[in-house]
Amino acid sequence: MQQATGTSVAKIILLGEHAVVYQEPAIALPIAAIQLIAHLTPRSDHHQQIHSEFYTGSLAASSPTAFSGMAQLIHSLLRFFAAEKQGFDLVIDSALPPERGMGSSAACSVAITRAFYAAFETALNPEVTLNWAAVSERAIHGNPSGLDAATTAASRPQWFVRGQAPHPIAFPKTGSLVIADTGVPGQTKVAVAQVAARLQTHPDATRKLLTTLGQQTQKGALALAADDLVALGDALTAAQAALATLGVSTEALANLIDAAMAHGALGAKLTGSGLGGCMIALAATKAEGQVLQAALQTAGATATWQHDFV
Ligand code: PMV
16 A cells, blocks of 8 residues: 545535436536545554544444544455554544535545545546445445436536436536535435435325426526526526425525525525535626625535536
C-alpha cells in the first residue's frame, strides 16, 4: 500500500427523485465546487484508523455506528486487496453536508474506493466504482437506485435509469441553479419507505404521480437540449407539485420554494429524498441566482450554494 487520495463531488437531483426507484428516468448534476477527499496513509503498525466528521476511531469499533455501511465497504476492499491486516489512517475531508440529499454517503464510498485502488496502484473503471459504492449504499439506504453513486463519481450531468449505465446529458450555456438547505436532515430511507407504503395503500394514484414525475424529467431533458430555461423551470415546479402530493415535501421546503418563486425563480423544487434536506431554484442568470441566494437566506436557509451552468 502507498499513500493515496480519492476524490468525489456533491450531487443534486434536478428531476426524477423517488420515481427513479420505480424505473422512471432522473437527471442529476455533479457539483464540482463541493468536494469530498479521502486521504489514505499506510501505517507500519496494524492500526486501522478512521478520521472523519461522521466517525473517528478504529475501523473495528465502527460497526455499531453510523459509519458501519462505510466500514463494510472498507472491509470488502481490504479483502479484495488481500490486505486485511494492513494498518492505515483514512482521513475523510468533506465539504458536503451529510443527510441533505447531496449524496454525502455515496460521495464518501466513491472517494474511499478511489483512494484504495490508487493506494494499491490498481486501475479502476466507472462500472467497478459503482459496484463498490453499492456495497455501502445498500447497507445505508436499503434500496438505492444507484443514482447518487453514479453522479458523485461523474464530471458531467447524468441521465439515469435504474439498472442501465448512466450517460452524460447536454446542458444549456446559461442559467444557474441555487441550492438551499432547510437545516433539517433529509431522511432517504424513511421517505423511500413512505412512498413504497403509499404505493401499497393507494396504488393507482401513486403510480400516476410517479408517471407524472417521469414525464417532467423527459420534459426537463428536452428543455435542456433546447436551451429553454423557462420550460425547464416549469418542469421543476410541476415535479414539486407531484412530490408534495406524494407526501415527501415539508413546510420548511415549501417556505424556501415559495421565497424563491417570489424572487423571480423560473422554477423550484425539493431535491433528493425530501422530508428535510435541500431545495433547488432555477435562475436565468448568475446575477439573478445571487438575488435568489440572498432571498433564500432571508427566508431561513441555513446554507446556500450556486451552480452556474457555465
Ligand atoms: O436524498 P438523496 O439525495 O439520497 O436522494 C434519494 C433519491 C431517491 O430517489 C429518493 C432514492 C434513490 O435511491 O434514488
